[in-house]
Amino acid sequence: MADTPPISQNDLDKLMSDDDGLEQDWGDPGPAMPPPGMDVPGGGPGAHFGPPPSAAADGASRPLDFILDLPLEISVELGRARMVINDLLQLGQGSVIELSKLAGEPLEIFVNGKLVARGEVVVVNEKFGVRVTDIVSPMERVKSLS
Secondary structure (H helix, E strand, O other), rough: OOOOOOHHHHHHHHOOOHHHOOOOOOOOOOOOOOOOOEEEEOOOOOOOOOOHHHHHHHHOOOOOHHHHHOOOOOEEEOOOOOOOOHHOOOOOOOOOOOOOOOOOOEEEEOOEEEEEEEEEEEEEOOEEEEEEEEEEHHHHHHHOOO
């Protein structure tokens, strides 16, 4: 196994330069979370760990800005149906499939396959859209996992 020389500081600086176009200033991450069980002065209930709340308000970069461009798959479910293969094979142009939802009942909005909201159909510039009418609570999301 050959010994490789250590990387010089100049080489490190060159590797870490802004030439790659990636956002590197993620703001001040603030103090690290203390280990469990460690006493923190003033660290009672409601203690704040991380950048001060005023950091985002005064225009400073937020630490999570780098995730804002991640693509998500959003789907809206109008309803569901269950049928046997024979019935499926009988479908043709003009066939009607009865769905489990009633007319006027809210549609379910999923983000990456997880229910996050409910809404209603709207038409905008001759295209269908969904107006969000209800955001699913964290407790309801936990219940849907079981």
